[in-house]
Amino acid sequence: MISGGVSIAVLTWKGGSPTWLYQLSKAGKLCVPAMNVNDSVTKQKFDNLYCCRESILDGLKRTTDVMFGGKQVVVCGYGEVGKGCSAALKAMGSIVYVTEIDPICALQACMDGFRLVKLNEVIRQVDIVITCTGNKNVVVREYMDRMKNGCIVCNMGHSNTEIDVASLRTPELTWERVRSQVDHVIWPDGKRIVLLAEGRLLNLSCSTVPTFVLSITATTQALALIELYNAPEGRYKQDVYLLPKKMDEYVASLHLPTFDAHLTELSDEQAKYLGLNKNGPFKPNYYRSASA
Amino acid sequence: MISGGVSIAVLTWKGGSPTWLYQLSKAGKLCVPAMNVNDSVTKQKFDNLYCCRESILDGLKRTTDVMFGGKQVVVCGYGEVGKGCSAALKAMGSIVYVTEIDPICALQACMDGFRLVKLNEVIRQVDIVITCTGNKNVVVREYMDRMKNGCIVCNMGHSNTEIDVASLRTPELTWERVRSQVDHVIWPDGKRIVLLAEGRLLNLSCSTVPTFVLSITATTQALALIELYNAPEGRYKQDVYLLPKKMDEYVASLHLPTFDAHLTELSDEQAKYLGLNKNGPFKPNYYRSASA
């Protein structure tokens, strides 16, 4: 029974936010305690933001050799993944548009210097379309019909649902595999779009994941397992829990030496002033990602 | 009684995280419901990150006319305020070092391209010292004794505790007021440090706050008051609450038209797939700042 709980703690790689786990819990069908590792800060930031910031460039280069400078790109979704993709491409000289459904993320996109548009406003002019929404049918056939020749379409979000690839498997369109993970889909008038990884995750299919990121994610998962296993009877019920703040901090501290980074220690007087233990946790649990 | 709760909802401007409110609550001394407006996403991001990104530059320029390019700067603390200050100065060509006590924020500083140091490692070489910790006695006399001639010292954090200004009021040091909010503190050997706003908040003392940011913060506070006032008996107890996600989203949506920003709407099919109401909230409460 406990071991069942333990196994739930190991989220699948790139699982995204475990909505299903919360749904199970809400429905009273969760029969073991579960730890939502995905939403720990270190996992969110490293596996999503920082890793995607690099792998979007890597994945596009390895598959298409596209030059980023001056390209017009639309990034669908401005969560951690979208933020990483947008920042990286902007830094490389692309002009990036963002789409969002959530007004908070939308406002962040504005303040970060991206025009917030609906997809149909820019679909005719962009050179690259990247989905990072966790949603389904974000890029549908209607949009692909209007893309310009040579437009690159790829998915950095989750699963293979974001681009409606099925809609491209129709008789009037020709598919041409130009290299591994790269298909040209050809319209009757000769227009081609460049579809990467058949709409599956670009970063898993077409780029590598740095060992550093793997280490952070694996450490977080292992600590969650250990916590569930060692916890005294009754600490965790048949519900979904977030990783205790202190463990999240511990994962981070284990990885600081890689950067020759030197942490400052609180003096007794300072710890008292802040009402903190000198060894952490340093943030209240509710604050956990506000600083993230 | 209720009106007491309402008044607590209005956090003081630049109040920082309301630790004291949680301490009151924990001690059972909170006699009304209270809303922690400070940690809503829109407040955090706009009042802290985005606003400070601009006001650090503005405050330094108006007081000292310093050129940012090539300057070495140490930013103490890498929360939202520290992130904003560091990003702005890096963008202007400064070389920025960061100090932190929290390993999570420290790791973020590393990944964002800042060397994480202890203050004593760089204190002799930096041109500007900025405190953003919320802590006390971060910059003490011992450090100021070792600063180089002309070093600028200022506080973007909270209150006037971060720089130990009292330690500078000793007979061997001479104070010279060179203009409003700017003091030269002169050592016996002629060395001067440039102390801004006598250690009080630079952004409040020496720069202005954009009306846009005021609008976001004031809207958030007003909505919190309305919620507390209108809530049915029993929804809120004598405790501290975070602003409901949906209200946070509403504040953001009210400010999108300023940017001519166009929000995407979920289709019925997509809303169902995500298990969301088409009008939000779009994120679970626990997720509230992970996307922030």
Next chain:
Amino acid sequence: MISGGVSIAVLTWKGGSPTWLYQLSKAGKLCVPAMNVNDSVTKQKFDNLYCCRESILDGLKRTTDVMFGGKQVVVCGYGEVGKGCSAALKAMGSIVYVTEIDPICALQACMDGFRLVKLNEVIRQVDIVITCTGNKNVVVREYMDRMKNGCIVCNMGHSNTEIDVASLRTPELTWERVRSQVDHVIWPDGKRIVLLAEGRLLNLSCSTVPTFVLSITATTQALALIELYNAPEGRYKQDVYLLPKKMDEYVASLHLPTFDAHLTELSDEQAKYLGLNKNGPFKPNYYRSASA
């Protein structure tokens, strides 16, 4: 006679490219040798690029307190000044459009991530208009008629010719001085545009110039004077000369200690391999700004 040559060497502050000097020379009307200090690399980069990168932000903040994040801005001209302004505003989260007449600078703007537009394409939507062209009548009444309410208009280029301010001095428009250097020009329908410094140079009128930049420019001018004065008879004729590369390098080397910067020295073997003197000049004269 010599002193005439000497006086020509001192270009006026913010003189821009001394086209008139070349025109005089071409017309055979230059009666003394002249040194074009303006186009030395250190002058170009520091007085123009690096200084304007900071003073555009400073000038706008001191006059209008505008928040840069999310604002749409058009920068007219993508020379050194335009590059500095565009980079700074982009870094602060503005969305920047660029106009250019020169295809080389235009292509650079594209590669740097700016949409290259004609002014009439964006004039209705932008929040800020900045001229950096050295040209005249870049922003004419027709454009100002179409600007949106609250649009800020200012000049970072040269003289007061870029914005056609005279066209705003007509009976149907009302001028309201809201503070020093800031006028609201009010249309009959109530629309206001915010005109800074009456179209004169923003960076000279509304911000300060760092002493570091003054030092570089003044040093360059002084060295040019010394060179003209000390030069053996016949080295300089009645023509316009660029500062010898070696002097340009000398000015730079004098300012390196400010940054605690450590220059690498060529070994004998390396100098021989490159065909250079170990003390410079390090670049051929034709190359002078390719590295700039």
Next chain:
Amino acid sequence: MISGGVSIAVLTWKGGSPTWLYQLSKAGKLCVPAMNVNDSVTKQKFDNLYCCRESILDGLKRTTDVMFGGKQVVVCGYGEVGKGCSAALKAMGSIVYVTEIDPICALQACMDGFRLVKLNEVIRQVDIVITCTGNKNVVVREYMDRMKNGCIVCNMGHSNTEIDVASLRTPELTWERVRSQVDHVIWPDGKRIVLLAEGRLLNLSCSTVPTFVLSITATTQALALIELYNAPEGRYKQDVYLLPKKMDEYVASLHLPTFDAHLTELSDEQAKYLGLNKNGPFKPNYYRSASA
């Protein structure tokens, strides 16, 4: 005879500044006219700055899968290539140090936010060493002996002279080829450095060159050939010439449509004011790269 001149106009790919051509000319040994295509602005900017900005990331990822965030990197040389490499890695969250011999480029590095160091100051702490100098023996055995375990060493400059690879072919060091273009060189104590492309050009050996850049370079070369071929007798002597400004502008204008970029045209009045032909050239020849 003419065809000899023509053939000299075609610089080898990644030839760097054609010092040898100027040396030939100076020695009176150049028997045909030659066009220095390498130092045209479009070639410099695209082939060097913009292309290297992308290929440094691409080359490192494809060979080593290294994560850039938080890594300490030293870039030797701050010409166009060094500028591109430094900017890209900084944008990806690396901490970048720069070495230079030329004080002008050194000062630019400072103003762009890089610490200017001598190689020996940082060699023990860096994770990646990149040479972009055009010089020889920039990274010698002495430095490699002091690098830390796992340090990546590569060359983006010219030829294979910058890293003293020969010094690594000694009995006490073991070479291990871990994949194509990647060697581990192993010290007796087990320390490994990761040498890429055996010290040859990383961007040519380990990444691809975008067709856009090839197009710009090839167009420039072709136009130079046509100019030499069509020029009336006597326009070009047995000397080295820079591409006429107008041709450089023409190359740029041919590539603008790729970006849907809209060039502004001078009015008659403006052209007259500036003393320019409405069709260019828009800059004096001496200015050619000051705007670059």
